[in-house]
Amino acid sequence: MVKQKTIKSEISLTGVGLHTGKEVKMTFKPAPANNGFTFVRVDLEGQPVIEADANYVVNTQRGTNLEKLGVQIQTPEHVLAALTGCDLDNVIIELNASELPIMDGSSKYFVEAIEKAGIEEQEAKRNVYVVKEVISYTDEATGSEILVMPSDSYCITTMVDFGTKILGTQNATMKCLSEFKDEISDSRTFSFLHELESLLDNGLIKGGDLNNAIVYVDKEISSSTMENLKKAFGKDEITVKPNGILDNLTLHYPNEAARHKLLDVVGDLSLIGTRIQGKVIANKPGHYVNTQFAKKLAKIIKIEQRNFVPTYDLHQEPLMDIHKIMETLPHRPPFLLIDRIIEMSENHVVGMKNVTMNENFFVGHFPEAPVMPGVLIVEAMAQTGGVLVLSTVPDPENYLTYFMKMDNVKFKHKVLPGDTLIFKCELITPIRRGICHMQANAYANGKLVAEAELMAQIAKK
Known part of the structure; x- marks a missing residue:
């Protein structure tokens, strides 16, 4: 029997939200068994609680966003990936703003904080959903598809194809959850230059800089765009490196983009609320298809759990007559x-x-x-x-x-x-x-x- 886990002590981090640019303090706290991952907005009256639940997903533009009774949690996926990747079940995440800190655009600093806080087992048994047949979801508009099939462990493969020469086709695989820390957690978020221009024009990524997002240059940079980038990132000079990304960053892996997409899958699928034993294959994953799949799988699990009837051989000699x-x-x-x-x-x-x-x-x-x-x-x-x-x-x-x-x-x-x-x-x-x-x-x-x-x-x- 695998037991549930939480952290031993509370620990805090501070950073800025990628889109809001607001400074935020986030505190991980131990949680009781069967609590799951819950967010607490300590900056709001009554300190409302928002569970990490796929049914609360309201928006997936530039991240996964949750809302419950008008209270929002923005871009929690990197934190949720770290919590799941560290094999945790129950953690309370206190926030004094709506958006979680972006840090370097990966889960690395969250994993480090969790390890510093320590991990401990709890008495309660962990609930694991064992996949018995292929379950899939396809976004007809984009062609993105995600499925899960039977497996002896929780493993994920992501396949991405952005149709650009600078990035092209990439794959990434996590054979088991224990690989998350060393192979996946430090993979940073990324954007293409054409997306960046649109985000800047719409007043987003106020907390972005060249240290928390990889920017792939998929088009010629005009002088006006270059000036806007300098202003947005507070740099006197910005250049394009030979591998086609903006300067100040060195890729951790040639397939860092695919690894980060895998990181996002881990975080988004934690919204199912139940551990999975199965192999996930995600083709061109994104927050929308990830969370729609999470909603579908959560519903299937709930129905199966409600309708599950155990069977026993009543002809065998009983333990007690x-x-x-x-x-x-x-x-x-x-x-x-x-x-x-x-x-x-x-x-x-x-x-x-x-x-x-x-x-x-x-x-x-x-x-x-x-x-x-x-x-x-x-x-x-x-x-x-x-x-x-x-x-x-x-x-x-x-x-x-x-x-x-x-x-x-x-x-x-x-x-x-x-x-x-x-x-x-x-x-x-x-x-x-x-x-x-x-x-x-x-x-x-x-x-x-x-x-x-x-x-x-x-x-x-």
């Missing part, structure tokens, strides 16, 4: 609502109940159209979880279990006589002081029939 269950639980008929425990580990337990017409509750609920009461399904899930928590003490017969809280309870389908109920309970947080906090699901007839977040405590008789 009714007699062993009664040795553990204090409940007795007619209020003992589980018949078997099928499997159990430190973090989960699976129980079973055969629902028959002879159940006491069918006498009054409802005699003419018998339906198992939803509250009893929740109680059965709690009893299943009770077996898990009582397994942590040497003398379970001397303990009683008590409900403390239930949240997000949902009943989705009726449970009728003749149905076989399967209960699966997984810990949300480790068991401490006899308190069990778990996600519980009940299945019957190949469907999820009920779910709830439950908390219970054991106490000595």
